[in-house]
Amino acid sequence: MSATSTMLPEYVILGTLLIAMLGIMVSRAHSTLPSWIGLLGTIGGLWATADLWSRHLKPVLLFNQSLSVDNYSLFVDFLVMIAAGSTILLGWQGEREHDEFPVLVLLSALGMMTLGMSANLITLFLGVEILSLPLYILAASHRDPLGGEAGLKYFLLGAFSSGILLFGLALIYGATGSMTFTDFATAVSSNSPILAAGLMLALVGILFKLAIVPFHMWVPDVYEGSPDAVTSFMAFGTKVGAAVILLRFLAYGFYLSPDAWGPLLGYLALLTMIVGNLVALTQTNLKRLFGYSGIGHAGFLLIGVAVHSVVGARAMLFYLLPYGLAVIGAFAIITMISNGEKNVTIHDLEGLAHKKPWAAALFIVFMLSFAGIPLTGGFIGKFYLLQAALFAHQPGLAVGLVVGTFLGLGAYLRPLQAMFRHESNEQALAGWNVNWAQIVVLVVAVVGTIGLGVYPTPVVHMVNQSANFFWLH
Amino acid sequence: MVLVWLLAIPLIGSFVVLFSGDRAAKGVAVGFGLIEIIAFVVLLAHGPADINVPWIPEWGVRFHLGADGLSLFLIGLTAVMTVMALFASSKTYRRSYFFWILFLEFGMAGVFESLDLMLFYVFWEVILIPIFFLLTGYSGSRGRPAAMKWLIMNLVGSLFMLIGIVAVAVLHTQPFGALTFEISQLTHVPMSAAVAPWVFASFFLAFAIKAPLWPFHGWMPDAYSDAPAPVTSLLAGVMSKAGIYGFLRIMLPIFMPQMRQYQTGLLIFAAIGLLYGAFMALRQKDMKMASAYASLSHMGMMALGVFSLTEAGILGATFLMVAHGLIIGGLFVVLGFAEERTKTREIGAMGGLNDDAPRLAAYFLFFALAALGLPGLPGFVGEYLIIQGLVAHDVVFAVIAGIVLIVAAWYMIRLFQGVMQSVRKGPRILDLTAMQVGYIGTLALLVLLLGVWPAGITSHAAPTLYHAVHLLATKGGASS
Numbered sequence: 001m002s003a004t005s006t007m008l009p010e011y012v013i014l015g016t017l018l019i020a021m022l023g024i025m026v027s028r029a030h031s032t033l034p035s036w037i038g039l040l041g042t043i044g045g046l047w048a049t050a051d052l053w054s055r056h057l058k059p060v061l062l063f064n065q066s067l068s069v070d071n072y073s074l075f076v077d078f079l080v081m082i083a084a085g086s087t088i089l090l091g092w093q094g095e096r097e098h099d100e101f102p103v104l105v106l107l108s109a110l111g112m113m114t115l116g117m118s119a120n121l122i123t124l125f126l127g128v129e130i131l132s133l134p135l136y137i138l139a140a141s142h143r144d145p146l147g148g149e150a151g152l153k154y155f156l157l158g159a160f161s162s163g164i165l166l167f168g169l170a171l172i173y174g175a176t177g178s179m180t181f182t183d184f185a186t187a188v189s190s191n192s193p194i195l196a197a198g199l200m201l202a203l204v205g206i207l208f209k210l211a212i213v214p215f216h217m218w219v220p221d222v223y224e225g226s227p228d229a230v231t232s233f234m235a236f237g238t239k240v241g242a243a244v245i246l247l248r249f250l251a252y253g254f255y256l257s258p259d260a261w262g263p264l265l266g267y268l269a270l271l272t273m274i275v276g277n278l279v280a281l282t283q284t285n286l287k288r289l290f291g292y293s294g295i296g297h298a299g300f301l302l303i304g305v306a307v308h309s310v311v312g313a314r315a316m317l318f319y320l321l322p323y324g325l326a327v328i329g330a331f332a333i334i335t336m337i338s339n340g341e342k343n344v345t346i347h348d349l350e351g352l353a354h355k356k357p358w359a360a361a362l363f364i365v366f367m368l369s370f371a372g373i374p375l376t377g378g379f380i381g382k383f384y385l386l387q388a389a390l391f392a393h394q395p396g397l398a399v400g401l402v403v404g405t406f407l408g409l410g411a412y413l414r415p416l417q418a419m420f421r422h423e424s425n426e427q428a429l430a431g432w433n434v435n436w437a438q439i440v441v442l443v444v445a446v447v448g449t450i451g452l453g454v455y456p457t458p459v460v461h462m463v464n465q466s467a468n469f470f471w472l473h
Numbered sequence: 474m475v476l477v478w479l480l481a482i483p484l485i486g487s488f489v490v491l492f493s494g495d496r497a498a499k500g501v502a503v504g505f506g507l508i509e510i511i512a513f514v515v516l517l518a519h520g521p522a523d524i525n526v527p528w529i530p531e532w533g534v535r536f537h538l539g540a541d542g543l544s545l546f547l548i549g550l551t552a553v554m555t556v557m558a559l560f561a562s563s564k565t566y567r568r569s570y571f572f573w574i575l576f577l578e579f580g581m582a583g584v585f586e587s588l589d590l591m592l593f594y595v596f597w598e599v600i601l602i603p604i605f606f607l608l609t610g611y612s613g614s615r616g617r618p619a620a621m622k623w624l625i626m627n628l629v630g631s632l633f634m635l636i637g638i639v640a641v642a643v644l645h646t647q648p649f650g651a652l653t654f655e656i657s658q659l660t661h662v663p664m665s666a667a668v669a670p671w672v673f674a675s676f677f678l679a680f681a682i683k684a685p686l687w688p689f690h691g692w693m694p695d696a697y698s699d700a701p702a703p704v705t706s707l708l709a710g711v712m713s714k715a716g717i718y719g720f721l722r723i724m725l726p727i728f729m730p731q732m733r734q735y736q737t738g739l740l741i742f743a744a745i746g747l748l749y750g751a752f753m754a755l756r757q758k759d760m761k762m763a764s765a766y767a768s769l770s771h772m773g774m775m776a777l778g779v780f781s782l783t784e785a786g787i788l789g790a791t792f793l794m795v796a797h798g799l800i801i802g803g804l805f806v807v808l809g810f811a812e813e814r815t816k817t818r819e820i821g822a823m824g825g826l827n828d829d830a831p832r833l834a835a836y837f838l839f840f841a842l843a844a845l846g847l848p849g850l851p852g853f854v855g856e857y858l859i860i861q862g863l864v865a866h867d868v869v870f871a872v873i874a875g876i877v878l879i880v881a882a883w884y885m886i887r888l889f890q891g892v893m894q895s896v897r898k899g900p901r902i903l904d905l906t907a908m909q910v911g912y913i914g915t916l917a918l919l920v921l922l923l924g925v926w927p928a929g930i931t932s933h934a935a936p937t938l939y940h941a942v943h944l945l946a947t948k949g950g951a952s953s
Binding site: 373374387413457 | 595620629635
């Protein structure tokens with residue numbers, strides 16, 4: 001097997017992207033052809049990933065050590081395929097008039113996959129940019145004032161953070177004379193102030209993408225203004241991309257000096273868990289609510305990085321899956337209510353339990369998974385993160401996790417109680433609309449969420465093989 | 474295998490109910506409840522059972538179910554009281570109500586069967602959800618805030634217990650290597666003086682809130698009084714036992730040195746709850762509220778038995794858990810009958826129901842007498858054993874428990890007089906139907922059986938508890 005054929009999933013997505021673009025040219029306007037191509041492409045990508053996984057290949061470094069294809073990157077490919085596929089499905093109806101929608105989603109997914117493989121500074125920056133640029137366009141694709149604001153805000157702040165990231169990467173290169181992550185730790189000047197400054201600036205750039213407090217200001221407005229399907233992609237896919245590159249960057253490049261960044265990330269994680277969930281309590285717009293609670297979840301993810309251990313890495317990688325499944329499930333319900341036209345608030349859920357009991361039941365499952373109640377995947381994820389925090393002798397992080405969970409639960413309970421309110425307002429479910437694509441997403445999300453909660457062993461096993469950073473303790 | 478069926482039957486039943494129509498829901502649910510009782514009888518015939526298979530091997534989490542002298546009769550209590558609650562539920566409730574009741578049975582049976590801490594925690598939290606939705610969707614005007622209070626208070630407890638569980642397992646790895654959550658293997662966890670109080674507190678808080686024990690009963694009054702009567706009977710009869718069961722199953726084996734260390738404080742705690750509940754029950758105007766505080770007082774009594782750390786006291790608490798579950802559950806069902814007929818819970822607005830409904834009054838009197846601990850009925854046996862244990866440890870607490878027994882007679886008789894005797898105030902009411910007599914009478918017979926033949930439980934429970942008390946001697950040093 002040649003070295004480059006281990007990148008089959010990426011090539012599949014790249015090819016699909018190009019074919020979908022051709023598809024737009026040959027089909028009539030607003031046809032579903034590009035979406036079909038994109039969907040088949042993600043299924044093909046999933047198949048290619050599963051095929052590579054089943055071969056138990058040794059990790060390979062490609063292109064002069066700039067990309068590392070290993071179980072870690074393959075697991076990321078799985079996650080990104082789920083995110084991209086579900087996004088295309090969620091936008092099946094609502095984004096119909098934007099023919100370029102599946103193409104841009106796949107391009108952004110390619111950026112995330114690059115981040116999963118990235119092993120040097122150039123691919124890191126390329127991945128971040130390929131991820132971000134299509135999202136800027138997608139955020140503004142609805143030409144209403146909110147969408148415009150979202151796109152512009154996201155673009156300006158994103159460009160600014162990319163600049164900071166690039167400056168940090170340049171300083172690291174200047175201090176170490178190498179682009180490759182694994183060279184940093186052993187570089188002669190490993191405790192030079194320039195390297196420290198570079199690390200801090202690079203961290204700011206990545207933490208911005210992950211939406212860690214205090215770099216989270218863009219999230220609520222961008223989530224609110226973007227189309228529903230795009231928001232679900234940002235909430236799931238962007239978090240995957242940013243979290244996995246943060247982990248690989250630090251675990252490969254700075255494993256010898258965890259004191260320089262571990263405590264800092266620990267405090268940021270605490271702050272993020274508390275602030276994100278606390279502000280989520282006050283939101284009435286559902287997308288803003290998920291935006292803030294997503295910030296809280298990013299704080300949970302950061303625990304796994306901050307403890308700097310194999311258990312932490314595995315816990316973080318695991319947590320991405322139940323979180324993402326709950327996101328796509330919840331957004332499937334939101335797209336059913338909004339029908340691509342309005343911004344869904346808590347009041348729009350009133351009476352859902354009486355009028356659409358099945359949708360309400362599924363929504364309950366996703367909220368409970370977010371909140372980390374047993375028999376859902378979210379609980380197993382939190383349990384894993386707690387193990388990571390306590391194995392690292394960080395009871396503070398464990399308590400922070402619990403307090404954040406608790407605050408988050410308060411935020412999720414408000415939509416739940418609204419669903420059971422009898423006095424529903426007339427317009428609450430006026431635009432209710434279901435199509436097969438949303439049902440597919442719902443089925444995948446609910447089966448995955450409950451399955452992970454009841455029998456997580458296969459995924460735990462996969463994660464253990466993926467984040468095999470044996471040089472950490 | 475019976476143990477798995479005991480979990481599977483209510484779970485399958487709950488989903489069958491969900492897929493059946495609203496009209497058939499009650500019948501289907503009762504059917505599954507009865508099958509569960511048959512499964513329990515099979516378990517009883519086979520005696521102690523154990524199932525142990527890996528669940529998440531990477532973390533040493535095992536699907537370990539067991540039924541021994543401690544849990545066997547609590548599983549039975551769950552099965553019996555669920556059927557009672559299902560019978561007593563109104564036919565007009567929609568299927569989601571019956572779904573949640575059966576799901577609650579699944580969770581409670583799981584709590585009593587689990588022998589793996591992680592598995593125990595899973596079921597422990599599963600219980601929260603059905604009760605939350607039963608309170609939100611099917612209770613009176615204060616149900617919604619009661620549901621919030623219930624969930625928030627219990628989650629505070631259980632989330633910190635989750636840290637405690639992981640901490641115990643992590644501490645266990647330090648001398649022993651592998652990660653495990655088996656309760657029986659965690660008994661030898663060495664804990665430093667800096668860590669032990671925190672871990673102890675995390676477990677204690679969760680169990681004390683669930684029971685509830687004073688002063689962690691904030692969620693209780695609204696939830697007990699505003700929930701539909703069948704739900705209250707499940708809450709007070711079965712769910713509250715999970716807290717005391719946690720003390721016996723988890724805290725005695727793992728935290729014996731700490732239990733000894735804090736014993737006096739814990740006893741004072743429980744005694745205050747005992748007194749507080751009794752006197753609050755005396756001054757309630759709402760009959761469900763009075764019974765709720767009576768139940769709080771009884772929980773204090775059980776806690777006293779556990780914290781006496783004597784064989785008799787612990788055995789008494791174990792017995793009283795089952796007896797009290799049947800009695801208080803039955804009492805709340807009977808109160809539900811009275812409320813359904815008079816449309817009020819005010820003791821002052823009732824009275825004289827005796828004239829119209831002698832059968833209702835008879836069952837009311839029976840359960841009230843059982844609750845106040847009349848000799849010949851099972852409440853007395855449990856309380857006697859607990860007081861015996863307390864005398865062995867410290868006679869002061871025995872005296873307090875004795876005094877409370879007198880107060881208990883007072884508040885129960887007051888409740889009976891207020892509701893059933895005195896002058897009739899409202900319109901005529903109907904007596905119990907044959908159906909209602911059928912199931913409440915069966916429950917009364919069960920209570921009577923337990924009262925005259927307590928050895929049926931104690932002879933099973935004693936060997937298990939002997940093991941626990943044996944730990945007292947080996948881990949906590951000689952008895953003081």
